[in-house]
Amino acid sequence: MKGRRVVITACSAITPIGHTRAEIVDSLRRGVSGVKPLREDHLLSKFIHSQVFGTVDYPVDFDFRRTYRKTMGPVAYYACQVAKEVLAQAGLPPEFVTSGRLGVAFGSTHGSPTVQREIYKTFFGASQSEFRAIGAVDYLKSMVHTTAVNITKMFGITGRVISSSTACTTSSQSIGFGYETVKYGMQDAMLCGGADEYDTTTVAVFDNLMACSTAFNDRPRCTPRPFDRQRDGLVVGEGAGAVLLEEYEHARKRGAAILGEVVGFACNNNGGDLSCRIAPESAKPCVSASRMRPWRPMRSIS
Amino acid sequence: MTREQITLEILNIFSREFEIEQPGLDNDLRETYEFDSVDAIELLLGIERFLKSELTHDEKKMAMGIRTINQIVDYVEGLVRVRGREAHK
Numbered sequence A: 001m002k003g004r005r006v007v008i009t010a011c012s013a014i015t016p017i018g019h020t021r022a023e024i025v026d027s028l029r030r031g032v033s034g035v036k037p038l039r040e041d042h043l044l045s046k047f048i049h050s051q052v053f054g055t056v057d058y059p060v061d062f063d064f065r066r067t068y069r070k071t072m073g074p075v076a077y078y079a080c081q082v083a084k085e086v087l088a089q090a091g092l093p094p095e096f097v098t099s100g101r102l103g104v105a106f107g108s109t110h111g112s113p114t115v116q117r118e119i120y121k122t123f124f125g126a127s128q129s130e131f132r133a134i135g136a137v138d139y140l141k142s143m144v145h146t147t148a149v150n151i152t153k154m155f156g157i158t159g160r161v162i163s164s165s166t167a168c169t170t171s172s173q174s175i176g177f178g179y180e181t182v183k184y185g186m187q188d189a190m191l192c193g194g195a196d197e198y199d200t201t202t203v204a205v206f207d208n209l210m211a212c213s214t215a216f217n218d219r220p221r222c223t224p225r226p227f228d229r230q231r232d233g234l235v236v237g238e239g240a241g242a243v244l245l246e247e248y249e250h251a252r253k254r255g256a257a258i259l260g261e262v263v264g265f266a267c268n269n270n271g272g273d274l275s276c277r278i279a280p281e282s283a284k285p286c287v288s289a290s291r292m293r294p295w296r297p298m299r300s301i302s
Numbered sequence B: 001m002t003r004e005q006i007t008l009e010i011l012n013i014f015s016r017e018f019e020i021e022q023p024g025l026d027n028d029l030r031e032t033y034e035f036d037s038v039d040a041i042e043l044l045l046g047i048e049r050f051l052k053s054e055l056t057h058d059e060k061k062m063a064m065g066i067r068t069i070n071q072i073v074d075y076v077e078g079l080v081r082v083r084g085r086e087a088h089k
Helices: A021-030 A074-090 A113-123 A136-142 A146-155 A167-183 A200-208 A248-253 A280-289 B003-018 B029-033 B037-051 B057-065 B069-088
Strands: A006-014 A035-037 A052-054 A102-107 A189-196 A239-247 A260-262
Touching: A006 A074, A006 A167, A006 A248, A074 A102, A074 A146, A074 A189, A074 A239, A102 A146, A102 A167, A113 A136, A113 A200, A136 A146, A136 B037, A146 A189, A167 A189, A167 A239, A239 A248, B003 B037, B003 B069, B037 B057, B037 B069, B057 B069
Parallel strands: A102 A189
Antiparallel strands: A006 A239, A006 A260, A035 A052, A189 A239
């Protein structure tokens, strides 16, 4: 099945190295790092070997009405802000946004661990009256798909909802599955991306798997270092990123600015080791399956 | 407990929990203030704290059709009456 062309017509991100495109590009050019020392949380931080975190240390003006804020933990704030910026940038007509032809593919590592901690504190607390204090909104704020659902709620989006929760691959899967949804005609546009909030729980779980960087705790700006001989693991971070994927003819007809084109996607698994860092036997077939042939000869990918 | 006391507490809950100040007592809460089903469940929690008494499942179901502040006050008055009768048995 050939499928339709899918283009990118808006993007936004809140990152440890900046919020706007100008800030992010400037930081990249100047080699600015957003990795900072892990903040003391008086709970897990003293047990974690990795003492670094990709930190958003500037204020973000969320300005959300209470009717939206009430179901949002920190991760959903990030998600809704980048979604808001993407929709504003894309300039889609309001009637299209709510028409059912726009869907959402958005996720996070595990929803809001900040809210989950409060719920579990109540669960394991001694008082039954405290147990009844868990509110209706606590689950909505904490749940794994809180980012996608809050985005649909805030903007009245009624199309497909895909909420990947696959840790480091969440956002790329969101974009890939969103791409396929548009390519094969299930939707004409998809708002895709991912978000995560600041929380030491996430660092702790990867630290226990020995997947985190630990050799640069005294020099946070020197890690992570992908492709480097001295690379020693991942660094957990907070923030969000979103793109609007749109069917090419739909974008062209309405005169949308086209920022790029998604030409292929594939997803597979090594079917085995869950913390294996390198799986070349899985990577090459995945690239082949993405059908990027018109753009790069397969033999050039090693 | 008087109707005025109940009304005052309900208005306090709306101000504190929902950031809705001085709502009209007969305004449709959904139409005027986007008060939705999630807010209704939070309101019931606030009423339980106020009465220091857990609502039964049937009492919660009875609340689902409520649309105005005056209807909420009527509902809470009913709960107070039931609890007063129970206390005197």
